[in-house]
Amino acid sequence: MxxxxxxxxxxxxxxxxxxxxxxxxxxxxxxxxxxxxxxxxxxxxxxxxxxxxxxxxxxxxxxxxxxxxxxxxxxxxxxxxxxxxxQALGNSVVGIEPELVKELIKERAALARFANEAVTTLFDSPGCDIDGKCLEDWLLDEGIIFGEPFEPNGKHSQSTLEDVEEGETILQCSQWFSSAARQAAKAEE
Structure with missing residues (x-):
């Protein structure tokens, strides 16, 4: 004053x-x-x-x-x-985490494990049936997977894909999803 x-x-x-x-x-x-x-x-x-x-x-x-x-x-x-x-939910480690944050991290890891199993099953199936197609559409919509043209002499030269023609759309996991799945697998070990 x-x-x-x-x-x-x-x-x-x-x-x-x-x-x-x-x-x-x-x-x-x-x-x-x-x-x-x-x-x-x-x-x-x-x-x-x-x-x-x-x-x-x-x-x-x-x-x-x-x-x-x-x-x-x-x-x-x-x-x-x-x-x-x-910060705790990101990639960095926080020393003292509240219980809620710990629970959210566990739930995120469980979700990543489940989604990884679903995606692996989708990729390993011989073809997509009606339910598989719905799952594929959902995964594409959510940005968990994406499609791109197959380039056997370029970007995908190290790939072991069989029966896929050049230019045919192949599905791959998004970078963020692959990273979350790897973190979830490490957390299980």
Whole structure:
């Protein structure tokens, strides 16, 4: 809170705010702001049934300002916690993890193991039946697998695929999914 005092400036009196002289316009603006604040307090006092007790309204406004500051601190702490959870669910290792984070990591690993088995089964099947086609469509829609043209003399030269013609669409696991499946397999070991 600012401190207002009086002083002497050149050949007359001056009003000082925190030791610095104010211009007449600054003083008038301060008075207008004070009157506006008092009017707001009076309206608040009337709405809350306190009549003309602007002191109670002022205390209420201060309490609301303290609540707002507390909520801001709580929000900042929640954002920090969320950041820690996101970090823990990523590829980096976090030393001390809350139980919820540990549970989420276990569930993610279980889901990756299940999806890996489903994808492996899909790839190992001799052909896709109706249910297999639905699973394939879902995996494509979710970005777990993707299709691309087979290039036996280029990108896929190391592949051991049989009975696949050049340019025919082949399905492969997405990089993020392969990484999650490897992490899940390591976690089981």
């Amino acid at each position: 600012s401190e207002y005092t009086q002083g002497v400036c050149h050949d007359g009196a001056a009003i000082l705010k925190d030791g610095k002289p104010l211009t007449i316009e600054q003083i008038l603006e301060g008075l207008r702001e004070r009157d506006e604040y008092r009017n707001h307090l009076a309206a608040i006092a009337e709405m809350t049934g306190n009549g003309d007790d602007i002191g109670a309204a002022h205390e209420g406004v201060n309490a609301l300002a303290e609540d707002l500051a507390r909520y801001k601190r709580m929000f900042a702490a929640a954002c920090e916690t969320l950041g820690e959870i996101q």
